[in-house]
Amino acid sequence: MMLNAFLLALREIRRNLLRSFLTALGVVIGVASVIAMVMLGDGATRSITDGLAKLGANMLILQPGQERRTPGMDNNAPPFKAGDIEAIRSEVAGIRAAAPVSTRSLTAVFGSNAYITTVTGTENGYLTARDWALSSGRTFEQSELRGGVSSCILGETTRKALFADANPIGSLVRLDRFSCEVIGTLESKGASTFGMDQDDLIIIPIALFQRRISGNGDIRTAYISVDPSANSDEIKAELNSLLRERRKLRPEQTDNFYVRDTKELMNAYAETSKTLTYLLGGVAAISLLVGGIGIMNIMLVSVTERTREIGIRLAIGALESEVLTQFLVEAVTLSSLGGLMGVALGLIAAYFVTSAFGIPYVTNQTIVVISLGFSMLVGVAFGYFPARKAAMLDPIDALRHE
Numbered sequence: 001m002m003l004n005a006f007l008l009a010l011r012e013i014r015r016n017l018l019r020s021f022l023t024a025l026g027v028v029i030g031v032a033s034v035i036a037m038v039m040l041g042d043g044a045t046r047s048i049t050d051g052l053a054k055l056g057a058n059m060l061i062l063q064p065g066q067e068r069r070t071p072g073m074d075n076n077a078p079p080f081k082a083g084d085i086e087a088i089r090s091e092v093a094g095i096r097a098a099a100p101v102s103t104r105s106l107t108a109v110f111g112s113n114a115y116i117t118t119v120t121g122t123e124n125g126y127l128t129a130r131d132w133a134l135s136s137g138r139t140f141e142q143s144e145l146r147g148g149v150s151s152c153i154l155g156e157t158t159r160k161a162l163f164a165d166a167n168p169i170g171s172l173v174r175l176d177r178f179s180c181e182v183i184g185t186l187e188s189k190g191a192s193t194f195g196m197d198q199d200d201l202i203i204i205p206i207a208l209f210q211r212r213i214s215g216n217g218d219i220r221t222a223y224i225s226v227d228p229s230a231n232s233d234e235i236k237a238e239l240n241s242l243l244r245e246r247r248k249l250r251p252e253q254t255d256n257f258y259v260r261d262t263k264e265l266m267n268a269y270a271e272t273s274k275t276l277t278y279l280l281g282g283v284a285a286i287s288l289l290v291g292g293i294g295i296m297n298i299m300l301v302s303v304t305e306r307t308r309e310i311g312i313r314l315a316i317g318a319l320e321s322e323v324l325t326q327f328l329v330e331a332v333t334l335s336s337l338g339g340l341m342g343v344a345l346g347l348i349a350a351y352f353v354t355s356a357f358g359i360p361y362v363t364n365q366t367i368v369v370i371s372l373g374f375s376m377l378v379g380v381a382f383g384y385f386p387a388r389k390a391a392m393l394d395p396i397d398a399l400r401h402e
């Protein structure tokens with residue numbers, strides 16, 4: 001019976017092909033919009049989490065001051081010193097590396113090439129914390145770090161700007177009023193979540209940076225790499241206790257430093273992105289309801305047009321339930337075909353939009369199944385009233401209908 005009802009439904013749809021397509025168009029657009037919006041949001045979420053992962057896995061960022069700057073707070077907190085970083089390395093368990101970081105924008109010159117880049121004064125632990133590997137050369141030796149020898153490691157963008165395809169190892173690059181020998185180059189990391197080119201930098205020993213660039217021993221940032229097996233919350237608590245003691249803060253005083261966990265940042269951005277994704281998906285789903293109203297409208301027209309046909313069926317012994325099933329199957333078939341077309345359109349649209357915005361194309365099978373199922377549900381919900389109206393027709397009145 002159901003197969004026969006389905007075949008009859010396909011015949012009626014084919015008989016009025018253009019009208020059927022225009023009727024299902026609301027469902028097509030609704031399903032396509034939901035799928036495209038959700039997959040675009042999923043791609044944006046993946047892009048954000050991948051970008052934050054490039055900053056370094058299991059990494060804590062330590063800075064002086066207070067994270068949320070509000071009136072009454074002391075935002076002129078003293079910077080860290082080298083002793084603070086050494087204390088963190090020696091007294092806090094579960095840390096793979098801790099590196100001081102100081103930065104300044106300077107012009108790098110090699111031969112006739114000049115390029116403005118970010119000069120970062122740090123130590124080898126910076127590469128560990130950032131999960132950054134060398135593409136050539138070596139890291140700093142202890143004698144270079146202690147004595148502030150003029151050596152440097154180039155990011156990929158800076159290397160291309162200064163050396164093009166030439167090998168930079170052993171060459172001298174001038175930074176401001178001093179030169180440094182290139183001892184290594186970094187693998188490319190690409191752009192961060194915030195669009196910053198992470199490869200646009202030159203790394204030099206922190207001692208060299210403090211002596212030749214900043215002129216003091218202040219440290220404004222420290223990158224701390226946490227062992228994957230360690231509990232980052234416990235480590236943050238130990239860091240807090242250690243730094244409060246070293247900075248001589250009384251119990252009633254507020255911390256004049258803060259620790260940012262990249263995992264927390266990643267989770268916060270991902271949750272925000274997901275919330276916006278499903279909000280947009282919910283707004284797009286409204287068009288499915290509009291499509292359902294269109295299906296109900298056309299099915300009511302179809303019942304009116306086929307009143308005599310319904311009367312003949314009822315007169316020769318067709319049951320009301322059979323007539324109800326026939327029209328209900330027709331409505332569900334129409335909305336389901338619209339759902340299938342919407343799925344195809346949504347996947348194609350999501351592909352082109354994600355490609356245009358340069359974000360990952362993430363296939364969300366769950367939303368595809370939900371959208372398709374919802375389109376069928378729309379057919380049932382909005383097709384029931386016309387089907388019920390057809391089943392309740394009086395055979396005699398139906399046969400008299402012109």
